[in-house]
Amino acid sequence: MELLRSHLSRVRIPEPTNRIYKQECCISFDTPRSEGGLYVDMCSFLAFGRGYVQWNYEKSGNPVYLHIQQHRKPVPEDRPLKKPTLLAIGVDGGFDNQEPEYEETHSIIVLPDHVCLPFPSVELPEKVRLAADAILMTEGAERKEQIASWTSEKKRVSAYALDLQQINSGVVIPPSGWKCQKCDKTDNLWLNLTDGMILCGRKNWDGTGGNNHAIEHYNMTKYPLSVKLGTITVDLEGAAQMYSLIRRMTLLRIHY
Numbered sequence: 001m002e003l004l005r006s007h008l009s010r011v012r013i014p015e016p017t018n019r020i021y022k023q024e025c026c027i028s029f030d031t032p033r034s035e036g037g038l039y040v041d042m043c044s045f046l047a048f049g050r051g052y053v054q055w056n057y058e059k060s061g062n063p064v065y066l067h068i069q070q071h072r073k074p075v076p077e078d079r080p081l082k083k084p085t086l087l088a089i090g091v092d093g094g095f096d097n098q099e100p101e102y103e104e105t106h107s108i109i110v111l112p113d114h115v116c117l118p119f120p121s122v123e124l125p126e127k128v129r130l131a132a133d134a135i136l137m138t139e140g141a142e143r144k145e146q147i148a149s150w151t152s153e154k155k156r157v158s159a160y161a162l163d164l165q166q167i168n169s170g171v172v173i174p175p176s177g178w179k180c181q182k183c184d185k186t187d188n189l190w191l192n193l194t195d196g197m198i199l200c201g202r203k204n205w206d207g208t209g210g211n212n213h214a215i216e217h218y219n220m221t222k223y224p225l226s227v228k229l230g231t232i233t234v235d236l237e238g239a240a241q242m243y244s245l246i247r248r249m250t251l252l253r254i255h256y
């Protein structure tokens with residue numbers, strides 16, 4: 001408890017305008033139902049699976065997390081099971097009785113040693129209690145999030161994003177070590193969301209910057225949506241939004 005008190009400055013009580021991620025890790029596909037549960041950073045309100053919470057701690061220095069875990073409830077033996085037929089698949093009611101039920105448990109985790117404090121508990125500092133309550137009561141940003149909200153150019157981009165056609169180029173996007181596919185530039189790179197091409201950015205008036213390869217590619221193909229790769233590591237909020245957009249797309253895969 002003393003350890004937690006020493007980190008209170010790294011705990012924020014979310015305000016109504018804060019977006020709170022609590023349904024899916026912003027990097028992996030972990031959810032509260034995954035084996036390690038989900039860790040909500042109580043300062044940035046981004047969510048991480050067990051495999052990435054340490055990484056976030058090292059990047060952000062945020063040590064306090066609300067851990068959300070959903071366990072499958074055992075099915076009572078006397079629960080009558082409907083026998084679904086093929087015709088019932090995908091029809092409301094077809095598999096009702098086989099839907100597992102989950103119960104959710106919470107705790108406060110302090111990194112780096114994964115010190116686990118029970119929640120709810122009257123012994124927790126009030127700020128932590130208020131913050132955790134607010135996180136749990138707020139609707140998750142994943143559900144609220146519209147594709148349109150991920151950039152300031154809302155209307156234009158959402159129109160592109162909603163009917164973006166993707167080409168199955170078999171491309172797997174690596175998590176780092178990117179290089180322009182037409183020259184050797186390794187910074188100022190853009191990922192085209194249609195075909196997965198990674199190309200360098202605009203050449204500046206003074207000769208710095210990229211070699212215009214992303215723009216030339218756009219002029220040739222008219223594939224409209226690109227994201228700047230360099231922003232991923234410095235801007236977690238941007239990363240979360242970008243991953244959530246890319247995840248909606250079936251053909252491009254980001255591998256971690």
Ligand SMILES: [Zn+2]
Nearest residue numbers: 180183200213
């Ligand atoms: Zn280039």
